[in-house]
Amino acid sequence: xxxxxxTVKKKEYYIVIIGCGRxxxxxxxxxxSQGHSVVVVDRDEDALQALSYEFSGFTILGEATELxxxxxxxxxxxxxxxVLSPDDNTNIMIALVAKEYFSTPRVIARAYDPSNLxxxxxxxxxxxxxxxxxxxxxxxxxxxxxxxx
Amino acid sequence: MPIVYAVDDEMNVxxxxxxxxxxxxxxxxxxxxxxxxxxxxxxxxxxxxxxxITLPAMDGIEFIKTVNEKAYDFRIIVISSVTSVExxxxxFRLGICDFITKPFTPQELKDSIEQCLKSExxxxxxxxxxxxxxxxxxxxRAAQLTRKxxxxxxxxAFPHFLMGLVEKRDHPKTAAKHFRAAIAIxxxxxxxxxxxxxxxxx
Numbered sequence: 001x002x003x004x005x006x007t008v009k010k011k012e013y014y015i016v017i018i019g020c021g022r023x024x025x026x027x028x029x030x031x032x033s034q035g036h037s038v039v040v041v042d043r044d045e046d047a048l049q050a051l052s053y054e055f056s057g058f059t060i061l062g063e064a065t066e067l068x069x070x071x072x073x074x075x076x077x078x079x080x081x082x083v084l085s086p087d088d089n090t091n092i093m094i095a096l097v098a099k100e101y102f103s104t105p106r107v108i109a110r111a112y113d114p115s116n117l118x119x120x121x122x123x124x125x126x127x128x129x130x131x132x133x134x135x136x137x138x139x140x141x142x143x144x145x146x147x148x149x
Numbered sequence: 150m151p152i153v154y155a156v157d158d159e160m161n162v163x164x165x166x167x168x169x170x171x172x173x174x175x176x177x178x179x180x181x182x183x184x185x186x187x188x189x190x191x192x193x194x195x196x197x198x199x200x201x202i203t204l205p206a207m208d209g210i211e212f213i214k215t216v217n218e219k220a221y222d223f224r225i226i227v228i229s230s231v232t233s234v235e236x237x238x239x240x241f242r243l244g245i246c247d248f249i250t251k252p253f254t255p256q257e258l259k260d261s262i263e264q265c266l267k268s269e270x271x272x273x274x275x276x277x278x279x280x281x282x283x284x285x286x287x288x289x290r291a292a293q294l295t296r297k298x299x300x301x302x303x304x305x306a307f308p309h310f311l312m313g314l315v316e317k318r319d320h321p322k323t324a325a326k327h328f329r330a331a332i333a334i335x336x337x338x339x340x341x342x343x344x345x346x347x348x349x350x351x
Contacts, residue, residue, distance in 0.1 A: 037254040056165050056168065057252070
């Protein structure tokens with residue numbers, strides 16, 4: 001499957017990752033090791049410093065809620081924005097800016113609270129919800145356990 | 150195989166340049182400081198240098214000035230997160246080939262180096278042709294080709310220098326203006342200084 005739905009598959013994507021926590025940093029290293037151009041934005045310098053040795057992209061220190069920071073990350077050029085800050089409201093706001101202001105073709109955001117999913121989907125933003133993923137995994141694990149018994 | 154040097158204090162950037170350029174068949178060496186790069190250049194000259202502006206100790210602008218003073222013959226592409234008009238202008242005044250802002254994509258690097266190598270080859274080739282015409286006293290044709298060179302390389306000192314050569318016999322004052330313009334763009338162009346001096350125009 002093409003990494004950007006409905007578009008021609010490219011060899012290298014320009015990907016901006018907002019949030020360099022456990023998820024953001026791992027995804028950043030994975031994608032950069034696959035040859036994509038990756039830019040990670042975070043307001044915490046220590047988080048950016050902690051990126052693994054394998055990471056071969058760029059880091060931008062700054063508040064992702066500020067337009068200038070997103071401009072510095074060249075979000076207008078990005079094929080994909082991954083919005084992975086720990087706060088749902090911040091993610092909604094940044095994801096909307098990416099989609100509406102910068103016209104980023106594909107925006108994927110993390111939402112912890114499943115009740116926020118509707119807000120994201122109204123604006124064509126794809127959502128990764130750890131809560132729902134955990135529910136699915138637990139459900140699957142229980143079904144497997146049930147089959148085995 | 151063209152040789153590429155990359156000077157940047159960020160390891161990630163050095164690695165990205167290395168990966169991208171090696172995948173294109175270039176031979177790559179990377180340096181964290183300008184001093185290290187200058188030392189390597191003394192031993193072996195590259196075809197192109199990617200250079201950051203913000204570097205520890207000697208900065209990128211000083212590095213380019215040093216390279217110009219020593220009259221090394223390679224192209225410099227600046228890669229920087231410093232994007233102020235002043236920084237870009239001062240870099241171009243020193244005769245750099247291109248200015249790429251961070252963060253950049255591998256494609257931007259590839260396009261830039263390809264363009265620089267092509268442009269350098271073309272500028273030198275066309276300059277040689279014009280100088281040959283001047284030597285043969287075919288001034289009209291030389292002037293025509295130089296005007297085209299102005300259009301294609303407006304940032305280069307060479308079109309001014311060549312126009313100075315074309316004009317110096319019949320219009321020494323105009324020639325002097327062109328030589329001064331060439332020196333203003335590239336103050337390392339010793340030939341332009343010598344020509345200006347030989348004109349004896351105030």
